[in-house]
Amino acid sequence: MNQIKLFCPATIANVSCGFDVLGLCLESVGDEMLFEKSAEKGIRIQEIIGADLPLEVEQNVAGVAALSLYEELDPDFGVDITIYKNIKAGSGIGSSAASAAGAVFGVNALCNYPLSNKELIYYAMQGEALASGAPHADNVAPALLGGFAFIRSYDPLDIISIPTPSELYATVIHPQIELKTKDARSVVKQNISLKKAIVQCGNLGGLICGLYNSDYDLIGRSLHDEFVEPIRSLLIPNFDELQLAAIEHGALGSGISGAGPSVFALCEGRKVAEVVAKAMKEVVRGADYESEIHVSPINSQGIKIIS
Amino acid sequence: MNQIKLFCPATIANVSCGFDVLGLCLESVGDEMLFEKSAEKGIRIQEIIGADLPLEVEQNVAGVAALSLYEELDPDFGVDITIYKNIKAGSGIGSSAASAAGAVFGVNALCNYPLSNKELIYYAMQGEALASGAPHADNVAPALLGGFAFIRSYDPLDIISIPTPSELYATVIHPQIELKTKDARSVVKQNISLKKAIVQCGNLGGLICGLYNSDYDLIGRSLHDEFVEPIRSLLIPNFDELQLAAIEHGALGSGISGAGPSVFALCEGRKVAEVVAKAMKEVVRGADYESEIHVSPINSQGIKIIS
Incomplete structure (x- = not known):
């Protein structure tokens, strides 16, 4: 070759x-x-x-x-x-x-x-x-x-x-603002309460079990982040509205992709993922930044x- | 009835x-x-x-x-x-x-x-x-x-x-000292570093994947506790020696059972679990407390x- x-x-x-x-x-x-x-x-x-x-x-x-x-x-x-x-x-x-x-x-x-x-x-x-x-x-x-x-x-x-459950799709919106990984990392608190750590462990375990069992509801119930999302999300314009729109339109759950600024939602089936994409697009309509949206099966x- | x-x-x-x-x-x-x-x-x-x-x-x-x-x-x-x-x-x-x-x-x-x-x-x-x-x-x-x-x-x-992987066995030693759950809980630190929380998440996920995949080595690699064992183990006589003896005799991993004082080891197969039981017994021979040992499949x- x-x-x-x-x-x-x-x-x-x-x-x-x-x-x-x-x-x-x-x-x-x-x-x-x-x-x-x-x-x-x-x-x-x-x-x-x-x-x-x-x-x-x-x-x-x-x-x-x-x-x-x-x-x-x-x-x-x-x-x-x-x-x-x-x-x-x-x-x-x-x-x-x-x-x-x-x-x-x-x-x-x-x-x-x-x-x-x-x-x-x-x-x-x-x-x-x-x-x-x-x-x-x-x-x-x-x-x-x-x-x-x-x-x-x-x-x-x-x-x-x-x-990977076969019907799992991701919708990702990329608000084209500048947010450097190093900056997104710098806002992360270096200490957390044991209580939050246990909640995170519960959700992580739930997500993994959900993936093994193709239990979409369990995947959805588990998609919460105690560690960084509460603070990092403040750096992302319209984060709360994007997450809410995704959930209200049928997404299993939604969060920050990597260090942001992209926001993802996981969905059961392509149809829901596309409805969620449309709803997210609606949130950023008229915003002072450009956005790109992807709908994708898990590869x-x-x-x-x-x- | x-x-x-x-x-x-x-x-x-x-x-x-x-x-x-x-x-x-x-x-x-x-x-x-x-x-x-x-x-x-x-x-x-x-x-x-x-x-x-x-x-x-x-x-x-x-x-x-x-x-x-x-x-x-x-x-x-x-x-x-x-x-x-x-x-x-x-x-x-x-x-x-x-x-x-x-x-x-x-x-x-x-x-x-x-x-x-x-x-x-x-x-x-x-x-x-x-x-x-x-x-x-x-x-x-x-x-x-x-x-x-x-x-x-x-x-x-x-x-x-x-x-539950079919060949998974537990060996449990109960050193008959008094250690109340409330006391064992009171030594737990209420804040931890994010770094330790991430290590715990890694191991918890590893353990769950190991159980789903019947991957005994992965189960063993994952059996570590960052949250409480480092402190709670100080309340349990001979904890380090018991854990070391278990590992040295083939246990996948070992830790505190619940809030203690019992110490458990997980093993692949009954034979190993019995060898580990013997090794743990040897550790507490001559101790100033009684001990009880159980070898059990997962029920x-x-x-x-x-x-």
Whole structure:
């Protein structure tokens, strides 16, 4: 194989009660990345279409991730990368993770798949570290594994795939305001009451059981976040109205996607997800910012080979 | 049906990372309770064999639980209860819960099962409130439902049964020191770091996934408690040595049973559980307190009808 083109999906990290431990993979929105073998050793980013991002490997999320794996595998060829960026940077649906996960998948593919997708997560995390200051896995893991990916532990890295109910859809609205991940992280309180922690544990366990049992009502009852949403949501315009509109129009639950500003809702069935999308759109009609809305099944496969 | 005799199992609440949200049901240790219809209306506790506990209904855990259900169902007969107490009070393996759960099961049975076992949990919790000052469900729920019972929420009460891997065994050692639940609760810190809360979420999710997937290693990796074990364990003599002995002899993990002082280990297979029991016994040899050790499969049924 001398070249490969990939679809690199967007992802929703945290998923309310899964703060810092859970992420899910989307189907309908993502980047594309082209990887070509080259005689000259090393990683090169040839072109980035659709975003103004650095081509220098060490300053680019995809570059850093690709390089960390490339140095590990040390193949006797180089890799040229072209990125077709569709996921907006700073949207909170894993734009950097799509690049990082795609980068390691592509390098691994050109090397004939010496590592499993699970083993690639570590290398993709190196790219994430550049983007957000912390090598978190809750976007790159679902991008690489598909479905819901649960991070039991970072040290050692221990990641579990959780089954996805077949009728589960996500609606995501991206209010195009600037909200940097680092800023969104800085408002998080570093201490919480034991009582809230237990409520979070209850909801997280409920969500996981709901996913295993395809119990949509239980999934909905569990989608609450005690840890960060109460504060972080203040940074997102119209958050309360968006969440309320989603619930009132049949969503199972709704919360902040990753560090925001995107707001997601989970729904049973595409029809409900589309009704919810319409209701969310209505909330932001006339707002002084642009919005983008996605309706997507949960992507159970993760990164896909286009050609 | 004019009388029914029940086996009312012991239970392990918390299960390390499941602090206040999880409990499991034991098979090999429990009380027996006899319920007889009587022409005279009301609840009466006729006799308690094996323990020095009050016969007055309002001062007895079984009495309070039975009465709360009896008043709800309002049958045209009375119920006489005889309790054969095998689970020692204050052991931390759900002695009061066995009585409370048994009481509501017995009354419901004599009334011809108008309520499901899940619906009975609320009434059993009224008995628990008398025992520990809080109407907690993490012992009565597994006693009534069997297996692992997960409490997503108390308000509203939302309890989920989690599958039990078939080869999962528990070893429990009860060091016979006095450690009141109220005291064990008073040492719990009311605030924790977000970091620890996230670690706990990771392990709780890991444990639940491990149970669904019958992944014994994952269950073992997840059995850690950030919330209370580090402090509460200081109240339990030889806790560190017991835990270490369990792990060194093949246990998947080990922790405090409920509010202690019992210490449990989960094991894959009866053989390992018995080796672990022997190792724990060795730790307390020569100690200035008596100990009792139980080896038990997880009881997937809960309360059983003996006759």
